[in-house]
Amino acid sequence: MKLLSVIVPCFNEEQALPLFYQELTRVLAGIKNYRFELIFVDDGSRDRTLDILKELAGGDRRVRYLSFSRNFGKEAAIYAGLEHSTGDYVVLMDADLQDPPSLLPDMLRALDTEGYDSAATRRVTRQGEPPVRSFFARLFYKLINRISDVEIMDGARDYRMMTRKMTNAVLDLKEYNRFSKGIFGWVGFRTRWFAYENRNRVAGETKWSFWKLLAYSIEGIIAFSTAPLSIAIFVGLLCFGLAFAMILFIVIKTLLFGDPVGGWPSLTCIVLLVGGVQLFCTGIIGKYLSKTYLETKNRPKYILREDNLEAADHNSNRKESCHA
Ligand code: UDP
Ligand code: MG
Secondary structure (H helix, E strand, C coil), X not given: CXXXXXXXXXXXXXXXXXXXXXXXXXXXXXXXXXXXXXXXXXXXXXXXXXXXXXXXXXXXXXXXXXXXXXXXXXXXXXXXHHHHCCCCEEEECCCCCCCCHHHHHHHHHHHHCCCCCEEEEEECCCCCCCHHHHHHHHHHHHHHHHHCCCCCCCCEEEEEEEEHHHHHHHHHCCCCCCCHHHHHHHHCCCEEEEEECCCXXXXXXXXXXXXXXXXXXXXHHHHHCCHHXXXXXXXXXXXXXXXXXXXXXXXXXXXXXXXXXCCHHHHHHHHHHHHHHHHHHHHHHHHHHHHHHHHHHCCCCCCEEEECCCCCHHHCCHHHHHHC
């Protein structure tokens, strides 16, 4: 029987987790001819998340948990889950039931019988989300698809099922600054898309503020496009051309008509403008440089504090794969 690994990043999800587990196991019970392992990654939660995970693991031998030493972020949690998964198929899900488990049978079918390597999901509506957030989200997808080589689907969720082959390909991208939506596109493979209406989280609160999302989108652009660097060059050239024309103009004007003093306000404006452009461009370069700096440090993407992997090992492919 094939094994499906369900990976769930959890950060302060004490309220949503019991509901999620209930709904997930209900759907899994209806899927025949597969074995399951449920990998919950506690991303340094400060509430009872880990206790709840331990309770779940006590009552269900398919449950394993990894717990981080601090909050490393969802991307790190996803990576840890993928790294410790042993399934023939692997699926990533949020803990707040915004990713409906009812899609799982269809996704499995796409991989198992329709020959796809990946079943991905996107939401077609964004109702229930603040309008400003939707506006910027749309803008982000338009922008990144224009300036980057990988295609990133508008409204794509991280809710995605993959074959072992694709999972290993994703794991082979070992970068520290991870942007999964881009990574999934970058590795390629055949993907079937499932669309569904947005739903609100069942309990608890979103962990993403507007500013956190904005920072994340900048990460995404830096990680998958070098266009900002080209923009810096372009703006620099433009300023240079403009300044050159102005110098010519002033020199000729002075030679012909003398030099009446004046014009210092316009000069101040120009100095400010050019200074601003320079700082902006230096900032862009600095951003890339800092990413490079972080990558060269080669730090681990996460640190485990505790887990129950050994205790729960009998159900997984781990032993078989060790001997293989
Ligand atoms: N999450 C995480 N680490 C973080 C932030 C979020 O593991 O630092 C998890 C969170 O527990 C949830 C998923 O990532 O399972 C999505 O988070 P959330 O629902 O808050 O984001 P939203 O759906 O509002 O974009
Ligand atoms: Mg959510």
